[in-house]
Amino acid sequence: MGRRFLLRFLKLHWFGYAVGVAFMFLASWIQTLFPRILGDTVDILKTAGFAPAGVYTQIGYLLGVAAATFGTTYVWRNLVIGGARRLECDLREALFDHFQVLSPSFYSRRKTGDLIAYAINDINAVRMMLGPATSQAINGVAVILFTVVAMARASDWRLTLLALLPLPFIVAFMLVVGRVVKKRFKRVQKTFATISDRVNENISGIRVIKAYAQEDEEVRRFERLNDRMVEANLAMVRVSSLLSPVIEACFTVSFVLNLILGGGRVLAGQITLGDFVAFNGYLVLLLKPVISIGQVINVVQRGMASLSRLDEILDVAPDVVDGGPVAAFPAHAGIAVRDLSFAYPGADREALSGIDLTIPAGRTLGIVGRTGSGKSTLVQLLMKMYNVEDGRILFGGTDLNDFRLDALRRGFGLVPQDNFLFSATVEENIRCFQGGYTPEQVAQAARDACIYDSLMALPDGLGTMLGERGVNLSGGQKQRISIARALIRDPEVLVLDDALSAVDTVTEGEILANLRRVRAGRTTLIIAHRISAVQEADEIVVLDAGRIVERGTHAELLAKGGPYREICDLQ
Amino acid sequence: MKSATSSSLRRLLSLNRPHAKKIALAAFFVLLVNGALLLQPYILKVVIDDFLTQHVAQQGLYSLPAMGILYFAVVVAAGFFSVAQVNLVNQIGQKIMRGLRTRVFRTIQLLPLKYLDRTSTGSLITRATNDVEALSDLYTDVLMSLFADAFLILGIIGAMLLIDVRLALVSLCVTPGMFAVIFLLRTKIKKNFQRVKRLIGRINGFLAENLSGMKLVQSFCAEKEKKAGFTGLNGEYFKSTLFQVRMNSVLRPLSDVFQNLTVALLLWYGMGRIGASTLEIGVLYAFTTYVKQFFSPVSDIADNYTTIQSAFVSADRIFELLDQAPTLEDLDAGLPLDRLRGDIEFRHVWFAYNDEDWVLKHVSFHVLPGETVAFVGETGAGKTTIISLVSAFYAAQKGEILVDGIPIGDIRKRDLRRNISVVLQDVFLFSETIGRNVSLNDEIDSEEIEDALKTSYAKVFVDFLPGGIDEPVMERGSTLSAGQRQLLSFARAIAHDPAVIVLDEATANIDTSTEGLIQKAIENVARDRTTLVIAHRLSTIRKADRIVVMRDGEVVETGDHESLMDRNGYYAEMVQGGESVGENPDDSPESSSGTRGAAAL
């Protein structure tokens, strides 16, 4: 998947890369002009009584080479290295796109800080592979080919073969070490991600850590992680530091062979001293690019390690996908749930079993039940956060799995149990970043959620920036903003999942009254522990251990004297 | 800005001090490697001059094969020293990084909430990760090559000066121009790095927020808008990095350009002297070679320039955070207290999170040891704030808070907080096992954990988990129901056997029957402890010894349930507000959905 992305990217931007590589060659070629110009100048200077004009021309050439070197290098670097930067950002966006379609079941397995490291650190390693390392490799390979050809042309083919003798060994060595580097770099990246995650988690949980004075122990635990990071890094460098010196040593074998055998042949008069020196010169020329390829291998292996890590994520297919083509949520539709059972992936206990429900359009359903009885699960299934079998849930007669995901979810306005707010302005939070709402609508939603006055008391009113997860608000304020966020959508189905738990009774009463007004004739689901929140519903169901154990109106259930009655008596 | 960098530099260097010996050893290895580099051409020269040109007789070690082997030996030795050097420097670098990372982490842990509330997680995370990593690049890639380069440059300048002072000066006179260009670009490059790193921090924060809120984004179909936000940020980052590439594209060819310029100048100057026969061509030619050798390390330094700049900007960012040291919480300062009695008194306390936006206004109350006191009031009245003050998370601006009769600021924070267990309104669970989430890092054996789980009725669901108390909790407890998370956080508080228990909406997400059971259990646990309770479900607090009624940051009433009801004030109003509907179930029967839409099913 990551590889496919790279190919697609190259296909899209091949022209820029081609031009860049062309300029790269041009730059190398221009640099080879330098010795020639210098040689010519020296030749001119050698002649007694030379004309300065000739020298000036040569100096002019030198300046020209300087300018051309600058120009060509500037162009190829911008194209090739800049291209890798573009790739970095495109890849990050592709990853983000992917993150956005992955389902909750993925997020309950993976950790945030860890995922962030993929998006920043691993992508960076991929960029290093495709930018600096690739250009260095192209340069190196070009120089090697150029030199080998020149070498074969200028001297004995046997000597040339001799020079290339260690090459197979070098390649084999690079492959072996490269694999080890890759493995160890993967460990480095993994540890890095763990560190990033630990820091993230410890910041999010800082209030608990402080409340229980756990700071010292946490630092100690972090140090252990830190040691692992050091260990992983050292282990990698232990291998990667071998690359260049070993390659150089291998290569020296040709050097030494040339020294001994070539020297012998000079003495035997088989080749001239000039040939010998020239050949030596070529070997020196080869050494630098071969060693640089060792460094390239290092970077490339790291990039490959990160790419394969990225694949672990990019290859995860979203569990929940568009089911069918229906692109609009039916207006004024009833909800039917037929014998719905559900177990969370990996759990051996059903969270819901045999749920049957009919919510006629425009009615209000109240759901009560013990902690962990499956109330929130039911809501998540209605919104298809997890997969549901065909024929289990229907909206206005249309199966849940016939909808496009966005169409389905746009039909809902959810007030989730944990009030997640973004660190954006209050107004953006209420709009949930969607356009198309007038300021009046925002204000009205806030009023309906009984939060308008508190918000206006904030320093910048609705424009006040919230801290992360809304830290600078009280629990009840957060919850009511979250209610306003659902109300402003004027959804076909409004779902309040324990959405009044953090507000006082007086405010609760006001909000419920507002709801009755604005939700008149609209479908509404209210999950609550306080009876006061559900007693006016058209129907109330009581869940226990994933089953509906009782249903009816408040009055009916009171009369029944079952579990519902018990709850009422306790309040 | 400049002073920030130079002091960062000084502080960075001071980190090396403990490793001075090893660094010297590494530097020595660098010299050895360089020496070997010089030895290689010399061996070649001996072979060519002595054996191949002058045909000196070979004998023993003074022979062609021996020279070849010597050559090989020199390369191997140089390789050995360079491996040793790289590993040594890396060890030092990693040690320093480890130290920095821990210091950054410690600082983050000890920052006061006042600071943390206003700081984005992303910018803190990147300091402990990417910024430290940028410094690590300095060690692994740059430091020793810089040393070797400086060594080479000095050697070459020396050689040039020895041969011909005037030519040497001519050769060197253009180089300052190159450094002038770098110097001119310096501010731009640095500013850009600051921007790049700030943006990486923001991207980090954006991801942190959106990945943990992904479910919400998906339920609200806000993917497109969030993507737009991300693209904006990422695009800004892209632009800044492109600028960096552009700057690099100017810097990298610079040494080639200046090398050509220097040679051109040499030729121009030499031309005159050769014309006047005061200079030999050979010397001039030799100088062009020296110039080439001279520019090789110079270009190295120029290439590394951006890495160095990047590292300095990261160092600035790290030290900026470490400079918060004076504001950090000192858990160990103050009066040690083993066990609190649990006497808590507020005397005319005023508190504001910012400036003068008073959240608490002359709040006074006195909680006696062993008492259960409830705080009620409309949302945003300041109840959570009061308990934050009791834990000394914030300091009151005016008035006095006394714990066991001692001003709270004088008590050792560690002792204070260990004695107070808070069940926070926003439950936080760590990605650890159930057991560790209860015990945290403290030594609480599994029996006590089980007891705590039993008391909080969390055991009911924990027993159903395949791993029991060893079952891992996913991030923030995402695979548990909200109520279950709250039960665990409750168990955590109980297991720590505190002198004071604070329950902030601790049962808000828990069903009434479980709550009732917990309450009975708590009554046993809390018998001789001070208990502070905040609850909106007023049924929960009816039995409290005293109820403090808050409104708009002020205490408006205090008393027990009966006396407050008798007063018929704000509290009575709230109780009735909650019950009015409850007591008259037929009050507005089904009127809510007056327009009974045709059932579409």
Ligand SMILES: Nc1ncnc2c1ncn2[C@@H]1O[C@H](COP(=O)(O)OP(=O)(O)OP(=O)(O)O)[C@@H](O)[C@H]1O
């Ligand atoms: N960290 C903070 N920074 C700035 N303002 C804050 C912060 N925390 C709370 N506030 C503000 O202080 C006021 C009191 O908040 P507090 O959390 O104490 O209310 P509360 O009585 O506990 O309400 P609730 O019942 O909703 O939990 C609120 O207006 C809130 O916006």
Ligand SMILES: Nc1ncnc2c1ncn2[C@@H]1O[C@H](COP(=O)(O)OP(=O)(O)OP(=O)(O)O)[C@@H](O)[C@H]1O
């Ligand atoms: N993502 C998940 N993966 C696995 N199990 C889960 C997941 N979410 C919830 N559960 C389990 O499913 C059961 C039902 O959870 P659910 O959140 O629906 O309860 P609830 O009725 O909403 O409870 P509460 O009143 O506490 O909110 C619980 O036992 C819970 O532990």
Ligand SMILES: [Mg+2]
């Ligand atoms: Mg729930």
